Amino acid sequence: xxxxxxxxxxxxxxxxxxxxxxxxxxxxxxxxxxxxxxxxxxxxxxxxxxxxxxxxxxxxxxxxxxxxxxxxxxxxxxxxxxxxxxxxxxxxxxxxxxxxxxxxxxxxxxxxxxxxxxxxxxxxxxxxxxxxxxxxxxxxxxxxxxxxxxxxxxxxxxxxxxxxxxxxxxxxxxxxxxxxxxxxxxxxxxxxxxxxxxxxxxxxxxxxxxxxxxxxxxxxxxxxxxxxxxxxxxxxxxxxxxxxxxxxxxxxxxxxxxxxxxxxxxxxxxxxxxxxxxxxxxxxxxxxxxxxxxxxxxxxxxxxxxxxxxxxxxxxxxxxxxxxxxx
Amino acid sequence: xxxxxxxxxxxxxxxxxxxxxxxxxxxxxxxxxxxxxxxxxxxxxxxxxxxxxxxxxxxxxxxxxxxxxxxxxxxxxxxxxxxxxxxxxxxxxxxxxxxxxxxxxxxxxxxxxxxxxxxxxxxxxxxxxxxxxxxxxxxxxxxxxxxxxxxxxxxxxxxxxxxxxxxxxxxxxxxxxxxxxxxxxxxxxxxxxxxxxxxxxxxxxxxxxxxxxxxxxxxxxxxxxxxxxxxxxxxxxxxxxxxxxxxxxxxxxxxxxxxxxxxxxxxxxxxxxxxxxxxxxxxxxxxxxxxxxxxxxxxxxxxxxxxxxxxxxxxxxxxxxxxxxxxxxxxxxxxxxxxxxxxxxxxxxx
Numbered sequence: 001x002x003x004x005x006x007x008x009x010x011x012x013x014x015x016x017x018x019x020x021x022x023x024x025x026x027x028x029x030x031x032x033x034x035x036x037x038x039x040x041x042x043x044x045x046x047x048x049x050x051x052x053x054x055x056x057x058x059x060x061x062x063x064x065x066x067x068x069x070x071x072x073x074x075x076x077x078x079x080x081x082x083x084x085x086x087x088x089x090x091x092x093x094x095x096x097x098x099x100x101x102x103x104x105x106x107x108x109x110x111x112x113x114x115x116x117x118x119x120x121x122x123x124x125x126x127x128x129x130x131x132x133x134x135x136x137x138x139x140x141x142x143x144x145x146x147x148x149x150x151x152x153x154x155x156x157x158x159x160x161x162x163x164x165x166x167x168x169x170x171x172x173x174x175x176x177x178x179x180x181x182x183x184x185x186x187x188x189x190x191x192x193x194x195x196x197x198x199x200x201x202x203x204x205x206x207x208x209x210x211x212x213x214x215x216x217x218x219x220x221x222x223x224x225x226x227x228x229x230x231x232x233x234x235x236x237x238x239x240x241x242x243x244x245x246x247x248x249x250x251x252x253x254x255x256x257x258x259x260x261x262x263x264x265x266x267x268x269x270x271x272x273x274x275x276x277x278x279x280x281x282x283x284x285x286x287x288x289x290x291x292x293x294x295x296x297x298x299x300x301x302x303x304x305x306x307x308x309x310x311x312x313x314x315x316x317x318x319x320x321x322x323x324x325x326x327x
Numbered sequence: 328x329x330x331x332x333x334x335x336x337x338x339x340x341x342x343x344x345x346x347x348x349x350x351x352x353x354x355x356x357x358x359x360x361x362x363x364x365x366x367x368x369x370x371x372x373x374x375x376x377x378x379x380x381x382x383x384x385x386x387x388x389x390x391x392x393x394x395x396x397x398x399x400x401x402x403x404x405x406x407x408x409x410x411x412x413x414x415x416x417x418x419x420x421x422x423x424x425x426x427x428x429x430x431x432x433x434x435x436x437x438x439x440x441x442x443x444x445x446x447x448x449x450x451x452x453x454x455x456x457x458x459x460x461x462x463x464x465x466x467x468x469x470x471x472x473x474x475x476x477x478x479x480x481x482x483x484x485x486x487x488x489x490x491x492x493x494x495x496x497x498x499x500x501x502x503x504x505x506x507x508x509x510x511x512x513x514x515x516x517x518x519x520x521x522x523x524x525x526x527x528x529x530x531x532x533x534x535x536x537x538x539x540x541x542x543x544x545x546x547x548x549x550x551x552x553x554x555x556x557x558x559x560x561x562x563x564x565x566x567x568x569x570x571x572x573x574x575x576x577x578x579x580x581x582x583x584x585x586x587x588x589x590x591x592x593x594x595x596x597x598x599x600x601x602x603x604x605x606x607x608x609x610x611x612x613x614x615x616x617x618x619x620x621x622x623x624x625x626x627x628x629x630x631x632x633x634x635x636x637x638x639x640x641x642x643x644x645x646x647x648x649x650x651x652x653x654x655x656x657x658x659x660x661x662x663x664x665x666x667x668x669x670x671x672x673x674x675x676x677x
Contacts, residue, residue: 265546
């Protein structure tokens with residue numbers, strides 16, 4: 001395998017809200033990782049783990065407290081608002097939001113919602129070109145041209161999410177942050193939207209950061225998965241690696257809690273409890289360490305050997321399935 | 328098995344500006360004593376409306392146009408507001424989806440948990456609060472006595488849902504209705520709450536109606552399952568019958584659309600299209616337009632229920648003796664094979 005090209009490189013990112021005040025929140029505590037061009041990186045964790053904050057800091061919706069976000073030779077964390085480089089970055093990176101009801105302006109027509117980015121970045125030559133682009137985008141996301149003049153309330157949740165996707169695609173981005181794009185949708189519609197996101201990625205060569213707490217869907221869509229807890233990255237590896245050979249106790253606990261649509265398995269599922277006290281919060285210095293090729297775990301120096309052995313053992317026996325086998 | 332609730336031919340209409348929505352179209356089901364029945368379906372399928380009827384909690388523009396809901400020999404549909412007040416939170420209690428909005432932010436949790444008891448029995452405030460401590464401990468709130476004077480915002484999402492459950496069970500209801508009680512929670516917390524519901528069910532010996540669209544959750548908690556689509560139940564059966572021997576193409580679609588952790592294929596199965604508009608419900612099988620297995624008759628005549636086993640039935644023409652044999656989707660073939668191997672000749676181990 002050739003060395004993948006790094007699109008976005010995050011180094012020692014820290015995001016603290018209300019620093020120095022009584023209500024200080026350390027939302028992200030020093031995380032570093034790369035996002036490769038053309039991949040889907042899944043970011044999972046429970047609410048409050050900092051996964052949404054990470055997405056929002058990457059796109060500079062928040063001003064990072066410290067750390068670097070390197071993109072195309074620029075440190076995004078230091079760009080000035082309104083600068084040419086910032087505007088350029090905002091065009092290259094787009095976001096798809098969780099709630100398709102709250103993320104579309106109810107008083108704007110679909111064509112104006114989709115074309116807002118086109119207008120801001122002056123991407124249309126004239127009105128005809130703008131209309132042509134909107135039509136093409138609607139088609140790309142599986143809606144039809146006649147939808148352009150309607151308002152959001154005339155659409156179902158799944159269709160609205162398609163409009164949100166068309167809006168993100170309008171400025172021809174290369175990187176899309178999808179923040180729980182399917183958790184507000186019904187099961188039968190979730191699959192439609194996930195397939196759409198995959199198709200668009202194949203056609204346009206996009207890179208995705210896919211934030212979610214639905215782990216079975218994340219495994220399905222992601223090439224690599226990063227697991228967050230308490231504002232830290234505790235594990236990072238390929239999707240198969242994370243699911244078949246989870247090493248960090250938090251990841252193991254998270255995987256053990258996923259309900260599967262299989263009553264025989266469910267009857268024997270025993271969730272693994274997790275306590276952060278010994279592997280995160282005992283004050284030891286910890287970093288993401290590569291304990292197996294391509295497999296990183298949040299570990300202190302004296303824990304590394306243990307994780308390395310666990311990885312080897314897990315691979316030797318072909319990997320433990322995420323849930324206990326039947327009978 | 329003893330039935331505690333029997334719903335027959337339920338029909339409910341909603342008056343809206345766009346026209347009359349036929350939200351529930353002839354629904355029949357029953358609840359056995361001590362069991363957990365899961366009602367599965369997507370938004371708009373009518374699952375929430377159905378259970379709200381059981382508590383007399385329908386919106387003012389809704390009307391029960393037909394059917395009966397028999398609970399202990401009485402028809403809930405015909406009950407007066409006074410009788411309903413006696414029923415709600417006493418014989419039948421409900422756990423709502425969102426623990427952030429179902430608690431009163433201005434009231435201490437002690438008062439909120441004791442409230443149903445104070446409303447339905449003549450009990451002193453002191454005794455009611457003592458009882459509140461007991462149920463709070465039962466649902467796993469540690470140090471409950473010291474926390475009676477705390478407000479909802481002082482608890483986490485998972486704890487709040489535990490408190491909501493405490494309120495629901497303080498009067499030892501005969502039926503507990505849980506309307507997507509874990510949808511707003513993380514998987515780890517969800518696992519805890521589901522475990523808690525099972526424990527509580529054993530301790531207070533209640534029957535549960537569990538509403539959800541997550542088939543993973545259903546697999547873990549249900550004894551029986553009813554699948555709803557477009558205001559009707561289209562298939563029901565014991566949990567193993569639904570998961571390993573499903574007969575309705577919509578149930579197949581739901582099972583296929585869930586990626587299991589083993590899913591390897593490049594594309595997820597997605598049920599095409601969207602549910603029909605219930606202002607003008609389609610003639611024949613409501614699912615026909617989205618159904619790749621639809622027969623000509625599906626567009627003309629509504630399929631009746633075909634009995635698969637004494638406990639399992641599905642409303643699809645595919646079960647008619649004259650129907651052509653169809654090739655099942657691979658995922659459903661796999662499940663049916665599990666059925667053949669494990670259950671078919673041994674009877675269902677309920």
